[in-house]
Amino acid sequence: MADKVKMVKIVVLGEGFDVPEGLTIINALEYAGFQLTHGVGCREGFCGACGTIYREKGDYKLQAGLACQTVVSDGMYLAQIPFVPAEKPVYDITKLKPDITAIKDNYPIVFRCVACNTCTKVCPQDLEVMDYVQALIRGDIERAADLSFDCIRCGLCALRCPAEIVQYNSAMLARRLCGRYLLPESKDLTKRLKEIAEKKYDEELDELVNMNLKKLKEKYYSREIKLFDI
């Protein structure tokens, strides 16, 4: 393979660089000699640090994607975005109600949505961003939380939004409200917390902490394994 690598030209800051075909944008930038100190993070599509705006050869459209998840093409014109300086209001989650009041008080800007769907089109996770903004407007916290669950907070939605909405931060609030207030109580967990508060396991744990190695090994290798509940 190595002897026949096809090269493509990418354009960074107006300058052309030849890089091997098939590289992601991050790897291509490094191949071109840039040591990245921003606009780069986990490199696996989970952190949202590498949102990128680019234009492909012969196309007028500005496209967006994650630099670690997008493969370069010949003539690709690139601009890295260090981060989006979006607003994040300060609130006390213990004093909010999981309904429309929390949204009105903290993210009134979502009500400016003009339903243009630009956010959905730009989302590198293919989320229904506009739909979750509409859910927020209706005060449907659970729906907004569910639709935005896979958001990695790259901020590309906020960057392209003509109504200046900070979609990804408002969705974070929705998920927190949902996780804290709207999911049903886990009775197993409540019961276990009570047992622990009553020190039910302390004696057995102390015994394990002080157990000699031979006995501990015996106990480990003879323990019963119950793995499947299907």
Added chain:
Amino acid sequence: MYPESMQESIKKVKKTRSERLKLVKSGKEIYAMMTEKERDVILNKFHPDYHSDARREIRIGPNKGEKLTTEVADLLETYSRIDPKDFDLTKPDYETDVLVIGAGSAGFAASLLAEENGVDVLLVTKLRIGDSNSMMAQGGIQAAVRQNDSPVLHYLDAIGGGHFDNKPELVRALTSEAPDGINWLKDHGVMFDRNPDGTMITKSGGGTSRLRMHSARDYTGAAICATLRDEVLNRPDHIKILEHQPVVELIKDNTGKVSGAVLYHLENREYFTVKAKATIISTGGFGRLHIRDFETTNHYGATCDGPVISYRAGAKLMYMDSVQYHPTGAIYPQQIIGFLCTEKLRSLGAQPLNIQSELFVNPLEPRDVESSAFIRECLERNKGIKTPDNHVGVWLDTPLIDQINGKGTIQASVPAMVRQFARFDVDMITEPILVYPTLHYQNGGVEINAQCETNIPGLFVAGEASGGVHGRNRLMGNSQLDIIIFGRRAGKFASEYAKGAKTGKLNLDHIYEYEKEVKKLGIDKSKISPMILPDYIPDAVKAKQLTTKYHGTLR
């Protein structure tokens, strides 16, 4: 889409799937778990840590004479990036009660608990806050919550999985506080996966004896880390944040206590000093050292900085001879080589298979054993599957998950994985994925006790940068748990300590003392640390970057 050369083997996987499904449904063990002896044999022969040159003796510092991972020893036997005489420590740029270094989930948990305990926090980080391995964790977080489970069983699994090297007091804290950790996260608003009746959905993981893995789809780490980040940002009065400023050295006072740190601003290249009554290191692990040339699942900033600066200040390391290779790193297509394919896939029933579509190991052995079995299958038995660019791996039969658990399970349970492979034209719902072990986790670190204290007063460590919790092998879901339980503990105990601490005259003398030893070894002046960021620039380009001076790997 897989190339023609791999299609024949895929056909076999499809052909044997119904038989393997029957085996699962029968309730029998699908492949025998290894005995203690079998585990020892396979680890000794195939685990990368056991290669003759995988470890070497460290010649200076608190662990002098001990064998450490070679790349770690190389990184420790180096000079500082700074010269202490350039700093006027009588006028620190920042003063705080508790300095938290590293803004992943451990740093967040520590900051929140310290703030709640009534002290001021300065949270500093190399890149943006939240840019961390925490954010990337997929599969889950362990806590013994089910009725047929208990913290006692969790303790046994963790210490057995760690080959009984774990510090018992740490395992006790980890496992007994786990349910409370889950509850704390839930109260902050983490949306754990639930059954309709509200009970937590729990799955198995390698080396667990009960269903104990809590998840938030396969964005578990992101759900936790982003929630805690949001909460940290809600407390600006007492938690101040500095981004893009990695710590390059610790500062001590005239009584030998750790009393702050030196920061380096990555963008404008200024250095700043911080005076602190207590310092918490929560900098994460070392995947970007690419130990033994392995690809890694780790974040760009995972370069072992915390243990390096701690060691130079005199902190003792524990189990820095032990590296975790995650069994299932992607090995095809080439753009995602080394990326994590969550263990949750195997929890849900995906099976590892060789080129003949045969099972060759129980899918849920502890990670080191499982990885060693994959390596044996590929390198000794030659039963791996070759990719067009000459990598080799084993199949992970993901379509089986839907057949076991019902159609739609894969899409609903591991959307991140489906998305990851789909971006590069592999449909893991209908086709198996190809995997090979990848560098995943730093098992050891700075030795701590249950209060997260080190052997140096004023220095606390939590999370992957610490050593002792997991022995020499961590189980799935115990790292997310570790960063929450010990992050909180570090915040609590460091803030307590800070309330009574008096800081003396600041100095960086330990750097001179350490460098004297480095010099005696005849080590080249260009070798400096911490690394801060890895270097992926080709040599040909570097040769033309004539006026650039490389410091370690960062210019």
